[in-house]
Amino acid sequence: MNAPESTRSSAQPTLAEHALTLGPTRMVGILTPSPRPRDLPAVIIPNSGLVPRVGPSRLSVNLARRLAAQGYPTLRFDHAGVGDSNPRQDDLSFDQCALEEVGHLMDDLERDYGLRRFVILGLCSGAVTAFKAAGLDARVAGAIMINAQYYETDPEWNHHVATQQIARHYWTRSIFRPSAWWRAITGRIHYRVLIHVLLRQARGLFRKDATVQQVKDRLASHLRDLAQHETPLLILNSEGDIAQDYLRIILGDELDRLTESGSIELRNLADTDHTFTLLANQERLSEIIEEWMEKWFGGTAESS
Amino acid sequence: MSSLNAHASLAPAFFPSAGRQLFGCLHEPQGDPQERAVLLVAPFGHEAVRSHRAFRRLAGKLAAHGLTVLRFDFTGCGDSAGDLNDASWDIWRADLASATRYLRSQSRCRRITCIGMRGGANLALQVGVERGEFDQMVLWQPILEGAQALEHLRAMHRALIDQCGGSPTTSESSQASLGPAVGEEELLGYAYPSTLIQQLEQLQALPVPGAPASRVLLVDNGQSSTLGALESELRTHGVDVESAHLPDAEIWHEEVYKALLPHPSLQTMEEWVTRS
Numbered sequence: 001m002n003a004p005e006s007t008r009s010s011a012q013p014t015l016a017e018h019a020l021t022l023g024p025t026r027m028v029g030i031l032t033p034s035p036r037p038r039d040l041p042a043v044i045i046p047n048s049g050l051v052p053r054v055g056p057s058r059l060s061v062n063l064a065r066r067l068a069a070q071g072y073p074t075l076r077f078d079h080a081g082v083g084d085s086n087p088r089q090d091d092l093s094f095d096q097c098a099l100e101e102v103g104h105l106m107d108d109l110e111r112d113y114g115l116r117r118f119v120i121l122g123l124c125s126g127a128v129t130a131f132k133a134a135g136l137d138a139r140v141a142g143a144i145m146i147n148a149q150y151y152e153t154d155p156e157w158n159h160h161v162a163t164q165q166i167a168r169h170y171w172t173r174s175i176f177r178p179s180a181w182w183r184a185i186t187g188r189i190h191y192r193v194l195i196h197v198l199l200r201q202a203r204g205l206f207r208k209d210a211t212v213q214q215v216k217d218r219l220a221s222h223l224r225d226l227a228q229h230e231t232p233l234l235i236l237n238s239e240g241d242i243a244q245d246y247l248r249i250i251l252g253d254e255l256d257r258l259t260e261s262g263s264i265e266l267r268n269l270a271d272t273d274h275t276f277t278l279l280a281n282q283e284r285l286s287e288i289i290e291e292w293m294e295k296w297f298g299g300t301a302e303s304s
Numbered sequence: 305m306s307s308l309n310a311h312a313s314l315a316p317a318f319f320p321s322a323g324r325q326l327f328g329c330l331h332e333p334q335g336d337p338q339e340r341a342v343l344l345v346a347p348f349g350h351e352a353v354r355s356h357r358a359f360r361r362l363a364g365k366l367a368a369h370g371l372t373v374l375r376f377d378f379t380g381c382g383d384s385a386g387d388l389n390d391a392s393w394d395i396w397r398a399d400l401a402s403a404t405r406y407l408r409s410q411s412r413c414r415r416i417t418c419i420g421m422r423g424g425a426n427l428a429l430q431v432g433v434e435r436g437e438f439d440q441m442v443l444w445q446p447i448l449e450g451a452q453a454l455e456h457l458r459a460m461h462r463a464l465i466d467q468c469g470g471s472p473t474t475s476e477s478s479q480a481s482l483g484p485a486v487g488e489e490e491l492l493g494y495a496y497p498s499t500l501i502q503q504l505e506q507l508q509a510l511p512v513p514g515a516p517a518s519r520v521l522l523v524d525n526g527q528s529s530t531l532g533a534l535e536s537e538l539r540t541h542g543v544d545v546e547s548a549h550l551p552d553a554e555i556w557h558e559e560v561y562k563a564l565l566p567h568p569s570l571q572t573m574e575e576w577v578t579r580s
Contacts, residue, residue, distance in 0.1 A: 017383070019316040019327065028316045028329070030383050051560045052356045054382050057493025061383065084316060084329050084360065271469035277493040278468055279484055 022077065023104030028084040029053065029077030030061075031113070032068040040299045041117035041141045043067050043074040044105060046098070046126040048275065052083030055123070056275035059282055063121065066286055071299030073115060077105060095153055098129045099136065106139050117141040119232075119297070121289070123275065124149055127243075134233060135226050142232035142296060144289060147243040147274050151250070157215040165245040167198070219250045223258060230263040232296040236288065239270040265292065319376075321402030322395070327383035328376035328403065330410055331367035340439070341372040341411035342577065343404055345424035348396070349388065349457075350492040351556035352381050355421055358555055358565055362419070365574045372411035376403045388494045389485070393427075393503040400431045404438075415439045417577055418517070422556050423447055426509060432516025440580060441517040442573055445525055445554070446534070450507025457491045460557070464492060509534055515541040521576045523569050525552040548572045 018031045030053065034040070045060045047053060053076045054061050064074040079094070079101055081087035088097060102120065109115040119142040120130035127148035134143035150158055226233055237243045247266075251258060259266040267288060272281040294300055313332040318325040344359050346352045363373040377384040378399050380391035404416060418438040420428030425446035432438045447453045484495040496504075510533060520543050522531045529549045538545045552566045 017318070017325075017385075019318055019383075021314075021316065026314075028314070030327070049561050050357070050563055052353060052382075054353060056353070056560075057350065058353075058382075059493075062387075083356065084314065086314065273464065273468055277464055279490050279493060279495060281468070282493065 020075075020108075022108045023080075023101060025080045025086060025088055025101075027077055027080055027101060027105070029075050029105070030064070031073065031075045031109075032064045033073045033113075034068050034071050036071055038071050038299070040071045040073075040297055041119050042109060042113075042115040043072045043119045043121050043293075044102065045074065045076040046102065046120070046122050046129045047077075047079050047082045048123040049125045050082055051275075053078045057277050057282065059123070059276060059285075062282065063286060063289065066290065066301075067293065067299075070290055070293065070301050072119070072293065072297070073113070075105065075109065093153065094125075098125075099132055102129060102133050103137060106137065110139070119143065119293070121146075123147055131222070131233075134231050135222060135229065140231075142234075143226075144234045144236070144292070146236045146276075146285070147238055147241050148235070149243055149246060151219050151246060152215050154211060154215055156209060156211045160209060160212045161242065161245050161249055164249060165242045168245065216250055220254065223251065223264070224254075227258050227261045227264050232292075233264045234289070234292045235259075235264065235266045236285065237266070237268050238272045238274055238276070239268050241274055244268065319402065319406040321379070321399045324379050324385045324390075324399075326376050326379065326385070326399055326402065328374050328406065329363070330407075331363045331373040331375075333370045333372050334368050335370045337372065338370040339413055340415040340417055341374070341407050341413040342366050342417045342419060343400075343407050343438075344373060344375045345400060345403075345418060345420035345428045346375065346377070346381075347422035347424050347556055348378055348381050348391075349494045349496070351422055352377070354558060354560055355556045357560070357563065358570065359421070361565055362570050362573060365570065366577060369574075369578045371417075371577070372407070372413060374403060374407040374410070376406075388500070389488055389497040391497070392499050393507075396427055397431055397434075400427050401435060401437075404431075404435075417441065419444065419573060419577070421445060423453075423504075423507075426507060429509070429512065429516050433512065433514045438517040440519040440521075440577070442521045442523060442576070443531075443534070444523040444569070444573075445556075446509050446531075447507060448509045448530060448534070450504040453507075454491075454501070454504050461491050510537055512537050512541065515543045517543065519544045519580065520546070521573065522547045523573065524549045525554060525566065525569060527551050546576065548576075 016033060020029045020031055022029050045064060048056060060076045064076050067074045078085040079098060106118055116139060118140050120133045120140060121144040122130040123146040127145035128151050130143040131145050131148060134140045248255060258264050276282050276285050315330040315332065318327055344363055346359055347355055359375055363375055366373050378391065378396045380386045380388040407416065416438050417440045418428045418432060419442040421444040425443040428441060429443060429446060432441055484490040487498045488495040489501050520538055522535055522545065524531045531547060535545050535547050550568045550572065552569060553564050555564050555566055558564050
């Protein structure tokens with residue numbers, strides 16, 4: 001790790017942030033140490049898709065500073081090829097790189113800062129990284145998944161979930177809205193999409209797609225393992241986001257049982273977009289995360 | 305891991321500005337270092353994160369020509385200290401001057417080219433006129449009328465509220481600890497303080513009181529050219545002005561996941577900066 005340079009935020013004067021380059025590709029990250037060093041896990045925040053490490057509407061910066069104030073040193077960083085980090089020179093897929101890169105970060109943070117336990121907190125693709133890192137590396141003490149999508153890159157799997165989401169939209173919302181019927185009668189809907197979705201649903205009643213089933217089984221098995229090992233997992237979904245469909249399809253009837261197991265907590269949040277853009281929604285999200293972190297790891301903003 | 309070698313040298317660091325710390329990324333020159341450095345001035349608010357990829361690409365292109373390049377975040381933006389409600393137009397002008405000093409100290413170059421986008425272009429224009437520190441300047445879609453730009457932002461914000469089921473987002477309607485505080489206006493997830501809102505309402509690119517640099521490139525991505533008056537005004541101050549009207553996506557408003565890069569604009573700027 002290169003020599004860090006530090007700063008002090010005037011808004012939160014007790015927090016000194018360090019600009020770091022980490023891992024063999026020198027990924028760029030900002031570490032916000034806790035002003036009150038305690039034996040609490042560090043939080044790692046990966047990118048949300050292609051959004052640079054500051055996060056959508058600076059969400060990752062705000063979360064990092066709040067969590068650090070609560071006692072958790074927090075690193076936000078750019079995966080190789082995203083934000084400020086240079087791209088890799090190999091041909092590995094993002095799926096393959098993401099977990100390896102999180103491993104490199106933990107190595108560096110452990111070596112240079114003595115941090116040994118981590119909670120991975122991610123939104124969108126970052127949520128999937130958090131999910132997969134939990135259970136894979138013993139240093140990961142917990143994970144927070146916000147609107148996790150895709151999970152795997154298999155196109156058949158993702159097409160299946162997208163179709164299910166559209167179908168759910170038709171059956172639960174459009175069918176009850178006069179305006180939707182009016183659009184159908186007046187020809188202002190995508191008939192091809194509608195027919196495709198209905199046909200695919202009908203086909204699914206008689207035949208299970210092997211690829212979809214394999215992906216689903218793999219992901220469900222990983223979730224069961226996390227529950228069995230009592231790895232704390234907080235799942236936060238925006239109401240109506242496709243993240244809900246992914247989770248429902250992965251777990252089916254098991255969803256309620258697993259989320260009642262104790263270590264896995266699911267919260268669906270109404271009236272918010274995928275990236276929690278509005279300040280009120282960011283605040284709500286931050287409070288839930290702070291409460292969950294306190295419940296599992298004990299950090300509080302007031303503690304010293 | 306030898307295949308993972310970073311292919312360009314980049315130094316992230318914090319530097320001081322009037323008691324605050326700003327985050328910057330210094331792109332070190334590749335090959336023979338030139339005697340000129342380049343300062344990239346990003347927009348603020350949601351436009352900063354949406355233009356990040358284009359600025360990152362431009363910085364890499366210019367560094368490949370042997371130029372030292374600095375990108376930085378204004379107070380309350382990106383990784384820099386504070387929140388947007390700590391910011392004002394005057395603080396940002398001071399930030400720009402601090403970034404220039406930092407780039408000069410790191411590069412040891414006397415000649416600085418400044419490339420600003422949107423509000424960053426307006427700040428560069430003002431600081432350039434006041435301080436005379438830039439020998440050339442690129443103004444990439446500067447804001448002509450601040451009030452108009454704010455109205456556009458407000459329209460985007462209203463659309464977002466509709467999408468989110470009409471959540472409260474004004475200081476008057478927000479609950480105790482949620483949303484913007486009293487005296488702030490929320491625009492796309494950023495709480496703008498009233499002082500900054502007033503300053504943006506009054507922002508006008510024209511008139512320009514003097515020459516911001518001896519050489520200026522105007523880059524206009526609008527469907528129809530809008531920078532003719534600015535070009536004429538700069539000429540009256542003896543500035544060598546070139547204009548590039550390159551209709552393209554307004555990347556500062558486009559969602560990041562689209563991964564749009566305005567290649568014609570980037571190439572034009574690269575050629576113009578390295579030609580001199």
